[in-house]
Amino acid sequence: MRPFSKVFERLKSAGLRPTRQRLALGKLLFENGDRHLTAEKLHTEALNEEIRVSLATVYNTLHQFTEAGLLREIVVDSSRSYFDTNTTNHHHFFIEETGDLHDIPADQVNLSDLPPAPEGREIKRVDIVVRV
Amino acid sequence: MRPFSKVFERLKSAGLRPTRQRLALGKLLFENGDRHLTAEKLHTEALNEEIRVSLATVYNTLHQFTEAGLLREIVVDSSRSYFDTNTTNHHHFFIEETGDLHDIPADQVNLSDLPPAPEGREIKRVDIVVRV
DNA sequence: GTGTTTGCAAAGTGTTTGCAATTTA
DNA sequence: TAAATTGCAAACACTTTGCAAACAC
Numbered sequence: 001m002r003p004f005s006k007v008f009e010r011l012k013s014a015g016l017r018p019t020r021q022r023l024a025l026g027k028l029l030f031e032n033g034d035r036h037l038t039a040e041k042l043h044t045e046a047l048n049e050e051i052r053v054s055l056a057t058v059y060n061t062l063h064q065f066t067e068a069g070l071l072r073e074i075v076v077d078s079s080r081s082y083f084d085t086n087t088t089n090h091h092h093f094f095i096e097e098t099g100d101l102h103d104i105p106a107d108q109v110n111l112s113d114l115p116p117a118p119e120g121r122e123i124k125r126v127d128i129v130v131r132v
Numbered sequence: 133m134r135p136f137s138k139v140f141e142r143l144k145s146a147g148l149r150p151t152r153q154r155l156a157l158g159k160l161l162f163e164n165g166d167r168h169l170t171a172e173k174l175h176t177e178a179l180n181e182e183i184r185v186s187l188a189t190v191y192n193t194l195h196q197f198t199e200a201g202l203l204r205e206i207v208v209d210s211s212r213s214y215f216d217t218n219t220t221n222h223h224h225f226f227i228e229e230t231g232d233l234h235d236i237p238a239d240q241v242n243l244s245d246l247p248p249a250p251e252g253r254e255i256k257r258v259d260i261v262v263r264v
Numbered sequence: 265g266t267g268t269t270t271g272c273a274a275a276g277t278g279t280t281t282g283c284a285a286t287t288t289a
Numbered sequence: 290t291a292a293a294t295t296g297c298a299a300a301c302a303c304t305t306t307g308c309a310a311a312c313a314c
Contacts (some may be wrong), residue, residue, distance in 0.1 A: 017313060019269060039304080054271045059304065075261075078205075078213045079279085079303070093250060102250060110245040114262065115236060118225060121264040128260050129207075130246065132253040149288060151294065172278080186296045191279065211278070211304085 007031070014068035024051040025061050029071070034086045042083075074101065076098065076129050081093035091128035104130065146200035156183040157193050161203070166218045168206065169232035173178070174215075184193035206233065208261050236262065 006069050007026035011018040028045055029035060037045075043058045065071040074082040076094045082101060091104040109128060117123050139158040143150040157258045160177055161167060169177075175190045194215050197203040206214040214233060223236040241260060250257050 003195065017268065019313070021270070040302095048149040052271095056305080057270055060270085073210075075207060075210050078210060079206050081210045081304085095250070095253065095258070104247055108245065108247045109243065109259070111241065112242050113240065115240045115284075117262070117264045118227070118234060121227065124228070124263045126262050128243070128258065130249070130258050131256045132249045149293065153289070155297070170278090184296095188280080189292075189295055192295085213279085 010070065014065075014070055016064060016068060021053045021057050022061055023078050024053065024062075026065075026070075029065070029083075029085050034084070034103055036082050036092075038080050038082055040080075043067075045130055053128065054127075075127070076101065091130070091131045093132050104128070142202065146197075146202055148196060148200060153183075153185045153189050154193055154196075156181075156185065157190065158197075158202075161197070161215075161217050166235055168214050168216050168224075170212050170214055172212075202245070207259070208233065223262070224260045225264050229264055236260070 007023055007030055008018045011022055013025060018024060039058050039062055043055050047051050066073055071083045072087045074084050085105055089106040091109060093102040093104060137154055139162055140150045143154055145160060148154060171190050171194055175187050178185050198205055203215045203217060204219045206216050218235055221238040223241060225234040225236060
């Protein structure tokens, strides 16, 4: 494994030790364009690439990456968690039949006139899910 | 139990037999304004009102009501299902800390310029969740 | 070496299911 | 009485956790 790959640097600057598992999962996640993955899917993908990693580590890693701001968790299905490698402001098409997600760039929707947040709260995020 | 309550009629016209459990759950759901409930919360509420009903029946009932169009399922939390007694087009504030939902009437937001659905699909629903 | 990370297996949580007993029409 | 519904307990799917062994620095 090249010691100074993009992913290596990315982990270091996020304060995460670039372990074998994190590097391998990071490469799958970040070197293949924008991706939307469940833990199970990422685990399967890793095993297919001969990367030995346990499902528990995949879960831990996804959460650590999310906390570090490298991933974003998307809620579209009440029985599964999706993680999105695109952490910028954007929205989603959710294809219910297949469980696939497609990005909708924030500048392709026009949302305005949102009422103010309930007393004493502030808006953390606005998620638009278009079910198709 | 009054034989011709609103709920009784509502169940009948939805093609659901007005059993003791469905009537009792229906009253809790529909005679207290707009509500957002999880199965667990509704079950607890029922037991507090001395309504003997099993959690399995609460789940079955929520799904039957949803299929019949009396409820709508809301996805905001990847570990719990919420059911909303307001089945008209509207959106939500989600208070992450407490797990509470508040309605945002559809006419209080302005959403336009949505890109077209992916090839061969049509938009079933647009959900806006404002996390606060 | 020391503290962090990993893998495993076990436990946890919310939800669904099979089936006998009960209820409704 | 026939068909639908219920309750229970077991099964399920996904996720988290405790802890000893392995690894990174």
